[in-house]
Amino acid sequence: MSQQNQKLIDELKTYALDLMSDWSTSRSRQKSFILNYMANGFSNAAEAAKEAGFSEKSAHTTAHKMLGGSEKFLHIPPVVEKLKLAFDERQTELSILSNxxxxxxxxxxxxxxxxxxxxxxxxxxxxxxxxxxxxxxxxxxxxxxxxxxKGMYQTNIDITQRNIDIKVGDWDADED
Known part of the structure; x- marks a missing residue:
């Protein structure tokens, strides 16, 4: 993983944990799945499920159910969606060269x-x-x-301010 991607993952980890802060401790493997899925750039859900402690045989199916928001996992897709959006936005920011x-x-x-x-x-x-x-x-x-x-070729331009007086003749509003 590139240093830039590692920085991105580290930055988003806090955000991810904040999004999952109200989840019960019984969902620790689901939290781990999301963190691992994010760490691999949202590219391999089955691998993230294995790394989160789900069995190798059921990892693919479990990952599919979690990402699809089956009845037991309705809370996961909104978090993954927010993290993907934040990941894409930050990745774009990091890819732009600074001055x-x-x-x-x-x-x-x-x-x-x-x-x-x-x-x-x-x-x-x-x-x-x-x-x-x-x-x-x-x-x-x-x-x-x-x-x-650095502006080394700028030409000095002297601009002088001139005041222009505009005089309006006397007129009476009643004359209209």
């Missing part, structure tokens, strides 16, 4: 920390793929983007 991440990338390119991949001839018409330092044009482009993002 700092973008600036760090540009800085790494300018400093030559980011490598490029090129085909390099090794003789007799053969080529191999090798990591090479980024071309100067790529590094200059990254430096330009970093400078623009």
């Amino acid at each position: 700092l991440e973008i600036e760090q990338f540009w800085a790494d390119v300018v400093r030559g920390k980011i490598k490029d991949v090129k085909l390099v001839g090794v003789g007799e018409g053969e080529q191999v793929v090798k990591e090479v330092p980024a071309d100067l044009s790529i590094r200059l482009n990254a430096a330009d983007k970093a400078a623009r993002s």
